[in-house]
Amino acid sequence: MAVKRFKPWFKRAEEEEDGGGDMTALKSLALNNVPVKMGQTLCICSRGSITIDNKKYYFVQKLDEGGFSYVDLVEGAKDGRFYALKKILCHDREGRQEAQTEMEMHQIFNHPNILSIVAHTFVDRGGKTEAWLLLPYIGKGSLWSVLEKLRDKGSLMSEKQILQIFRGICSGLKAMHEKGYAHRDLKPTNVLLDEDDRPLLMDLGSMNRARIEVRGTREAMTIQDWAAQRCTISYRAPELFNVESHCIIDERTDIWSLGCVLYCMMMLEGPYDMVFQKGDSVALAVQNPVTIPQSCSYSGSLKMLLSSIMMSNPQERPNIHWVLDQVQDLQSCSPNTQTNMV
Ligand SMILES: Nc1ncnc2c1ncn2[C@@H]1O[C@H](COP(=O)(O)OP(=O)(O)OP(=O)(O)O)[C@@H](O)[C@H]1O
Numbered sequence: 461m462a463v464k465r466f467k468p469w470f471k472r473a474e475e476e477e478d479g480g481g482d483m484t485a486l487k488s489l490a491l492n493n494v495p496v497k498m499g500q501t502l503c504i505c506s507r508g509s510i511t512i513d514n515k516k517y518y519f520v521q522k523l524d525e526g527g528f529s530y531v532d533l534v535e536g537a538k539d540g541r542f543y544a545l546k547k548i549l550c551h552d553r554e555g556r557q558e559a560q561t562e563m564e565m566h567q568i569f570n571h572p573n574i575l576s577i578v579a580h581t582f583v584d585r586g587g588k589t590e591a592w593l594l595l596p597y598i599g600k601g602s603l604w605s606v607l608e609k610l611r612d613k614g615s616l617m618s619e620k621q622i623l624q625i626f627r628g629i630c631s632g633l634k635a636m637h638e639k640g641y642a643h644r645d646l647k648p649t650n651v652l653l654d655e656d657d658r659p660l661l662m663d664l665g666s667m668n669r670a671r672i673e674v675r676g677t678r679e680a681m682t683i684q685d686w687a688a689q690r691c692t693i694s695y696r697a698p699e700l701f702n703v704e705s706h707c708i709i710d711e712r713t714d715i716w717s718l719g720c721v722l723y724c725m726m727m728l729e730g731p732y733d734m735v736f737q738k739g740d741s742v743a744l745a746v747q748n749p750v751t752i753p754q755s756c757s758y759s760g761s762l763k764m765l766l767s768s769i770m771m772s773n774p775q776e777r778p779n780i781h782w783v784l785d786q787v788q789d790l791q792s793c794s795p796n797t798q799t800n801m802v
Pocket residue numbers: 464467523524525526527528529530531544546595596597598599601602649650652662663664665
């Protein structure tokens with residue numbers, strides 16, 4: 461069964477040794493874009509610019525590669541703003557439909573904690589189709605990259621900062637669940653942080669209707685295979701490893717992943733990252749209650765919240781409203797929560 465790649469940290473534009481801040485110099489970098497068939501909405505010229513919806517953007521540099529895409533940093537020729545251009549290679553009709561759904565998902569929401577989309581188009585490239593999603597560039601990068609930097613410094617996030625970021629993530633998720641959708645691939649690399657630490661949920665490519673009714677073994681296998689492809693293994697909810705023949709899968713798969721994200725903010729690695737990296741069975745590990753290391757210095761209330769979110773049985777797992785209420789209570793109870801810096 462295919463599993464999604466565990467994403468490493470990448471260097472962002474402003475951190476590159478050769479002066480990522482000098483965008484004029486970066487603009488003159490040679491491009492590796494090959495000519496593409498010109499569509500109505502897009503063209504690529506020799507100066508390394510692209511046009512989407514009659515607006516011109518300059519390629520700046522590569523940003524990152526995901527399991528399904530690669531992402532470039534581009535600059536608007538007119539507005540001088542930076543954007544992330546996500547290019548998804550669509551292997552077949554189904555792939556194209558999935559990319560179309562991802563574009564539509566961005567458009568459904570207008571929420572401060574969900575990444576918006578600026579423009580999109582499909583491009584013919586060597587007989588294959590690429591979906592291009594033009595997204596606002598979020599300079600601080602992913603939550604994962606921020607946590608990795610802390611780990612490198614031997615530092616931790618303060619409880620106050622965890623609660624603030626976590627609350628934003630919950631708000632974004634609440635908006636999705638209230639509209640009847642589930643994200644299905646929530647993890648620290650799929651949360652961006654802006655300069656004010658506002659989290660933005662992104663990578664909406666695995667999103668689908670929250671409530672899935674499973675009727676029979678065949679449907680169960682289809683969903684299990686889909687989850688193996690689209691829901692990152694170390695953040696995947698227990699019920700998606702062995703889908704029962706007659707059951708309802710709902711948005712509580714996200715609540716499990718949300719718990720893993722909270723754990724990751726506290727421990728600087730996901731609860732099942734090590735299990736996966738050692739080659740042990742994540743499917744088995746998620747059946748047992750999550751263990752919070754003795755060394756964890758956060759408040760008892762935060763640890764309790766984590767344990768109550770990460771219930772293996774989805775029926776015992778809370779919904780997003782409950783989680784959000786708890787976070788708000790924790791924030792109001794301890795406005796000056798200790799910083800926990802190591
Ligand atoms: N708007 C953005 N601003 C800044 N960085 C971004 C932006 N969009 C994407 N990135 C970076 O690119 C990475 C990959 O993007 P994304 O998660 O959308 O791709 P994917 O192929 O769907 O990834 P996955 O491996 O999670 O399936 C992100 O983790 C992030 O580091």
